[in-house]
Amino acid sequence: xxxxxxxxxxxxxxxxxxxxxxxxxxxxxxxxxxxxxxxxxxxxxxxxxxxxxxxxxxxxxxxxxxxxxxxxxxxxxxxxxxxxxxxxxxxxxxxxxxxxxxxxxxxxxxxxxxxxx
Amino acid sequence: xxxxxxxxxxxxxxxxxxxxxxxxxxxxxxxxxxxxxxxxxxxxxxxxxxxxxxxxxxxxxxxxxxxxxxxxxxxxxxxxxxxxxxxxxxxxxxxxxxxxxxxxxxxxxxxx
Numbered sequence: 001x002x003x004x005x006x007x008x009x010x011x012x013x014x015x016x017x018x019x020x021x022x023x024x025x026x027x028x029x030x031x032x033x034x035x036x037x038x039x040x041x042x043x044x045x046x047x048x049x050x051x052x053x054x055x056x057x058x059x060x061x062x063x064x065x066x067x068x069x070x071x072x073x074x075x076x077x078x079x080x081x082x083x084x085x086x087x088x089x090x091x092x093x094x095x096x097x098x099x100x101x102x103x104x105x106x107x108x109x110x111x112x113x114x115x116x117x
Numbered sequence: 118x119x120x121x122x123x124x125x126x127x128x129x130x131x132x133x134x135x136x137x138x139x140x141x142x143x144x145x146x147x148x149x150x151x152x153x154x155x156x157x158x159x160x161x162x163x164x165x166x167x168x169x170x171x172x173x174x175x176x177x178x179x180x181x182x183x184x185x186x187x188x189x190x191x192x193x194x195x196x197x198x199x200x201x202x203x204x205x206x207x208x209x210x211x212x213x214x215x216x217x218x219x220x221x222x223x224x225x226x227x228x229x
Contacts, residue, residue, distance in 0.1 A: 035217065045207060045220035091159065104175070105218065107159040 002027045004094050006108035013082045014116050020067075021077045021111045023092030033095040034068070034075045035105070040088040048090070051075065079113075087115045119144045123208050123221035130195070130202065130228050138193045138224045140208035149191035150209040150218065153177060160207065166191055195226060203228045 003026045013019035025034070036048040051059045051068050058066050063083075067076045079086055092108040121142045130136045140149065151163040162175030166185040180199025185191055191210075195202045205225050209218040 042222060043205065043207075044222040045209070047217050047219075050217055104162055104165070105160075107161075109157065109159045 002029070002032075002094050002096065002106045004092055004106050004108040006090075006092055006111050008111045009109070010112045010114070012114040012116060013079070013086075015082055015084060017082055018078060018080045019082055019113065021079075021090050021092075021113065023075045023077070023108055025073050025075065025092075025094050025106075027073070027094065027096075029096055029098070031097050033097065034066075035093040035095070036064070036066070036075075036077045037091045037093060038086075038088045039091065039110070040085075045091070049077065082115050084115050084117060087113060089113070121208060121210055121219055121221035123206075123224050125224060126222065128224055128226045130226060132228055133197045135194055135196050136226065138195070138206055138208075138226070140191045140193065140221060141189055142191075142210045142219075142221075143189060144210060144212070144219065145188070146210035146212050146219075147188070148211050148213065149185070151175075151181075151183065151191070151193045152207040152209065154205040154207060154223075163193065163206075202226055 005024045032053045034051045038046045038048045049059050049061045049064050058068050063080045065078045089110045089112050091110045094106040124139045148167050150165045152160040154160050161177050163181050164183045166172035169188050172183050172185050182194045207223045208221040211218045
């Protein structure tokens, strides 16, 4: 079974600085999807970025980028020029491309990010 | 604007009572999901539905029930059989299995 591990329960960063959140996963599949979701204090889950495993190029969305290391099964999120609004819980998630169990999301336990002014 | 609406935002239940959490979407999505979120445990899948009048159990379905009579609606009933119902509940939907999920704002259920 697939698992997702986020080894940093809490992180902090100074405003305008860069921070990297770690995520590792375990799978025997060769093709899959990886996601980073953000959960701000409002508690609504918001998709930050998505990566398809068959794509070697790291995904980027404005200030958010990933470092996808398929062989190492690592999927870290880098937030550049951190803003106060980035303060949230960040979840890493894995999804199989296969039909079993409706390709459900496998979630990490989250990393709480604080942004200091 | 399209989106997912969960109501109520806060819900209190006495022990032994059933309660129903509402989830409505106007995104025309086929698939809908219910997750439970507890501190330190991440998200766990309760039930999901890929199409109207069909739904499947997730990882922690015991003590819960759902219905999917309309594409737009996927209500979750927390029954008295659920031993520890106090939690934050999130509803999600997606257009098909190859697209990302969109989430509602959640319902905080507290048993008093």
